[in-house]
Amino acid sequence: MPKYSLRINGSVHDVDVAADTPLLWVLRDVLGMTGTKFGCGANQCGACTVHLDGAPARSCTRAISGAANREITTIEGLGAEGLTTLQNAWLAEDVPQCGYCQSGQLMAASALLADNPDPSDEDIDRAMLRNICRCGTYQRIRKAIHRAAREG
Amino acid sequence: MSDFNVVNVSRRDVLKTLGLATGFVVSSAVVPKGIRALANRALADGILADRLEPSVYLALDTDGMVHAYIHRVEMGQGARTGLTQILADELEANWDRIHVVPAFGDLKFGSQNTDGSTSIRMFYDAFRMAGATARHMLEDAAAAEWGVARDQVEATDHKILNKVTGRSQDYRDFVAAAALLTAPAAESVTLKTRAQHRYIGKPVRNLHMEEFATGSSIYGQDVRREGMVYAVAARPPSVGGKLTGYNREAALAVSGVLDVVELPEMKAGWGFQPLGGVAVIATNTWAAIQGRKALAASFDGGPNGSFDTTEYEASLWRSIDAGGEETYARGDVDTALAGSARRITADYFVPFQHHAPMEPPAATAEWIDGKLNIWTSCQDPQAVQNTVAPYVGVAAEDIYVEATLLGGAFGRKSKPDFAVEAAVLATHAQRPVKMIWTREDDVQHGFYHAISAQRVDVGLDASGRVQAWDHRAAYPSLMETATGQQTDAATSFEVGPVMEQPLVVPHMRIRSGEAKAHVRVGWLRSVTSIQHAFAMGSMIDEIAEVTGRRPDEVWQDLFGSVLTGADLTDASRREPRPLVAERLGAVLRRVTEMSGYGRALPPGTGIGLAAFTSFGSFTAAALEVSVSEDGEVHVPRAWTAIDCGLAVSPERVTSQMEGAVVFGLTIALHGAITVKNGAVEQDNFDGYQVCRINEAPEVEVAIFENEHPLGGAGEPGVPPVAAALSNGIFAAVGKRIRRLPVGDQLTG
Known part of the structure; x- marks a missing residue:
């Protein structure tokens, strides 16, 4: 399986998953960051919204191959230095x-x-x-x- | 689970060790001076359980920490916070020194079925008594320690004041001594007055608010265990269908897939059984989903494989034409209808609805040292124990079931089929398994709110007064789900809300027509009040139309007391009928005033009204509805009112009422599950549409407070909404909506 280097909330995480794996499942299952939620898996509900380079993105339909080398921010990163x-x-x-x-x-x-x-x-x-x-x-x-x- | 070192000795042993006479009862009347020193010595010697635990709902540690056993689950309705408020209030506890233990299944707590808007109203008295009893015992211990009279001590905010010396001491100093005392008899415990309440009825923040705002709250979908694997399943599209084939090798060839496991077939008498099918276990959810695709599982249709909602609707209307079984009658409806000066007949239809909680069902199961553990977003941990037990061959009470937070539920998660699947797979795999339902699974394999047909015949006298109300309903019963018994018509319990409305109609009859269930029928937030409030609230507006009167006046004239107490089947309704009418009239009057009902409105805009009593509460809604020239419906503002006797958490009751408007609007504007060839046609939020932010009105909520028995708050806000919307549409453009959802009826 390919290896991907992800920048999430300012830290680098190396993961080894199938290229079509959506970012959502990498966050939740591989990295244990469960703040980003699974709601529909089909770009319908927005529960899985994260930021990619500052713009909102649905992580449930965003393959990991397209998220590598981008700045990823999740809910865990939103208030990392105190509540916003x-x-x-x-x-x-x-x-x-x-x-x-x-x-x-x-x-x-x-x-x-x-x-x-x-x-x-x-x-x-x-x-x-x-x-x-x-x-x-x-x-x-x-x-x-x-x-x-x-x-x- | 336990955070404590509970020493396994009896109280009697402790008393003996302390040198107290055999048979000596340490009662609040005769607390020996110096008991605190004795208790502390016993503690130091390790022979005394280091907690005061006068009730299953709370315990105090010797550091003064309160452990609140909130046995009902939290799904957004605020029960966990509300019950903690009740307990803490009577205990005079400091809010920051309360640790809330999540709900785990245990019969000792009484009902944990978090359903029916019952948590607060069913446990208000018990939680008050639990808190007050502990307070009383702490005060007794302090009075004994200080050698002062009982009335010279007073508990306030986790401290006890010695009125003789004017000094206060923390609860922690008296826990061990109080633990030696016999709990006082209920009649000697003084409950606080409402004026003395510290938390009840006050704006206390939900316990989980900060977690929600930081993403750290843990739901069933979020549970993680060491060595855990992930499962999804392919299930028969129609209930009772059987697995006929699947490609095991293709699934195993998917990267990350570990195993393919057949699930137990469903048996007769549906209940909460899982549907059967075949599961894929994998190292992550995505691999499991891909594995399921590769399976290409096939199923036969089974006994419900040709079910079709269009055909079924026609059969419901045939049942209505046939009349149906009488479930309630007063007076002589047929004669009254025949002799009426005017008759109004209208047919109302509501399709299948689905819960679609934002968190799809999920459960994690793990065997630890021979004991099965389940963490799941369930509405009733005891139902999980009972439903899982026969599948794993252990006694229900030997399964540890902990309810995580629930990402919405609305009735869906009271049926723990998903937890059975997790338990079966963890037993097979001998490692922790998280069973994940995808949104497609959730929408296609639900326990749907019943599709319903209703016909209401009303007879008016010459002056326009309603003399007869003949109400026919045909819809599949939820009883096969609730009891496992096939039931081929809505029961008197299900059509009960029609009878429970306090309408001054001398001749009334309710009939229920045959309607066999072909999909699993469940209960959805406010249950059958959904369709009955829609039909009744719409008909009252139609009466106003036919008689040329203002709807608000017709509503108020209809509220009254024809029934006697003996007519009521709902034992929870402890009030005489006139009071029911008065309370319902009052909430309707309030929203009439709040909305400025009767004021001039722009063309294409109207205000619709409706009121309903359900779950022991009284609610009304006024919706401002505008219909554009191309038929788009918009609800910019809504006003609702609830009389639930007392709002323990007024802020949460307000939010429940706000949310209920949106929930009701989803039913009215969009909600529809349709079935073809036995399979649900919708599979995600593009097919099963729910209201989004652009459709959400500004809702203003009024909460009544009085001394009446407590009513529910989670569900009662929903029933009036659909009728208020359709009545508002009529007020706006003169078009009567008798079928839900509104959908494109106005744009076509």
């Missing part, structure tokens, strides 16, 4: 219910704010459209993103 403003906004608005989709929501929201520091409701809806929350925390996600934008 966004994560604190998530707490302030008590966003999560079951919590399962929230890693993906936070990764999508942080990419949005990096791109657009003061998004409108419409901007938020557009950016977060691909992240499903079955508990229905959407209105709090909107509020938390606005709060994070405000508190910069």
